[in-house]
Amino acid sequence: MSGRSKRKSTEPASAKSVPQAVVSRLSYYLRELQHLLRQGVQTISSSQLGQRLGFTDAQVRKDLAYFGQFGYPGIGYRCQELAEAIRRILGTDQQWAVALVGVGHLGQALLGYKGFTQQGFVFHAAFDVNPRVIGKQIEGIPIYSLDRLPEVIRSHKIRLGIIAVPASAAQGVADRLVEAGIQGILNFAPVTITVPPQVSLVGVDLAMELEQLSFSVLHRQQDAGK
Amino acid sequence: MSGRSKRKSTEPASAKSVPQAVVSRLSYYLRELQHLLRQGVQTISSSQLGQRLGFTDAQVRKDLAYFGQFGYPGIGYRCQELAEAIRRILGTDQQWAVALVGVGHLGQALLGYKGFTQQGFVFHAAFDVNPRVIGKQIEGIPIYSLDRLPEVIRSHKIRLGIIAVPASAAQGVADRLVEAGIQGILNFAPVTITVPPQVSLVGVDLAMELEQLSFSVLHRQQDAGK
Known part of the structure; x- marks a missing residue:
């Protein structure tokens, strides 16, 4: 809820420092984004994405901050772009x-x-x-x-x-x-x-x-x- | 991180207001508590429990607050008691x-x-x-x-x-x-x-x-x- 407590991360974290539960949540984010894309939704805020999955907006932002900066000020996340980024992170963009x-x-x-x-x-x-x-x-x-x-x-x-x-x-x-x-x-x-x-x-x-x-x-x- | 933003809940929430992801996390908390109990660990703080699973301490407290008050000031959670409570909440204390x-x-x-x-x-x-x-x-x-x-x-x-x-x-x-x-x-x-x-x-x-x-x-x- 408070932006002040948000942990800032400019570089992707190394694998060992990313807890397994964060990776598990990436799969949920991806499924939800794929669902939104099928419904024609283009952009979503961290609080909307979190709400749909029962996470706090701070948790969503913290999870994604392990891997880079994905949000746009005043827009939120672009669903297609974030889904592709998560597929790259999870490795499901390759066979x-x-x-x-x-x-x-x-x-x-x-x-x-x-x-x-x-x-x-x-x-x-x-x-x-x-x-x-x-x-x-x-x-x-x-x-x-x-x-x-x-x-x-x-x-x-x-x-x-x-x-x-x-x-x-x-x-x-x-x-x-x-x-x-x-x-x-x-x-x-x-x-x-x-x-x-x-x-x-x-x-x-x-x-x-x-x-x-x-x-x-x-x-x-x-x-x-x- | 900040205690102020913690959502207080004195009554267990109704099923519809508890997001599925929270329930999923209860299973993870339960597995971790069962693991700790096998190692002889008696008590754990929300930040320790969160750290082991990659959740913020605020997320742990918020998740559990849906169902009541389980922590003790200066002690944290009693592992056995919290595990039993989660089994009751999940319904796995019954056949x-x-x-x-x-x-x-x-x-x-x-x-x-x-x-x-x-x-x-x-x-x-x-x-x-x-x-x-x-x-x-x-x-x-x-x-x-x-x-x-x-x-x-x-x-x-x-x-x-x-x-x-x-x-x-x-x-x-x-x-x-x-x-x-x-x-x-x-x-x-x-x-x-x-x-x-x-x-x-x-x-x-x-x-x-x-x-x-x-x-x-x-x-x-x-x-x-x-």
Whole structure:
């Protein structure tokens, strides 16, 4: 609310100094801007953008200030320009070669997930230990034996790996991906894994989505009962 | 930063006035508090909690102020007490009966997802149109014909529905769930669906998780190249 407390930043911050929650909010800003653009909205203020997402205007400005100056005095943000800037920051303005490890039910669902391709994430290979799937293709993606992981990762210049194996196998797979030179891992296995500091790691917690839902149902009911 | 701009709230806000992003942050606060408790940490200040998640202390206090007063002067928050309060607010201190619609790959993966049960979300039934799975059990959950949805939802007092069907079928399934009296829907289908205002709806966007990863990889590399 007060402009005085706003932290000024003239240079983009280095990756280590940007908290993960800020990056998560960038995805929300991007989705909202894409939604606004589809509605024909050209410009938006930090307080309007924040209001739509439940952030303070100071939080919006602070988040974006990590990466540069995007607002125009008296105008706010230009939606198209800010959306493109956020895509550059998130890296979704380029294509990412992705490998999947674990072609069980979750893995097969992920291979067919349209949302990944839309944002520039393209599967090049999948790996499993099950001889019944090795050598086949799913959604056009070849399934290799896990033993061939280092070779395939390197030859296809794959940068990101998705782990969709049982919890007990997840750390072993992460170690193999790291050895093969992968740069980032998205872990769907419900277990905490560790990777060396030069490798990025994001864990997925689907229960958080259900928590949002139970909250909404619970408080809606309480309101209705008043 | 300034205590003066803090919005004071003595009564819990109604559901409609709490933005979804605030509820999302509650899940993050809860995970962080559970992590701190496992490390034996008893109390934490709003600025420490915010710092660990990349929020301002004002944002933390504002978020929690929607639901009451949780801090103690000179102490901060008591981790155990705040974690329990957030579980009550999110509704994960109680059990929720959940139905799944769509027993394809994603559906079968969700039926086996341990994280749901840990937070109190328990599958009671699953539905599909495929005669090869109807009448069977997966992970101990009975699979019913979609035609029996209203009857089973009512007899099992199921409150939440998860949609894991192809995009083209998602709105039709949502309509059936609403008619059967479901209170909330978690939609994994990559399409926007609409429900009446008395029903809660949360959409899952798995690409957001990959965006966090590409950001991290990209900026780590840029740092390394400096």
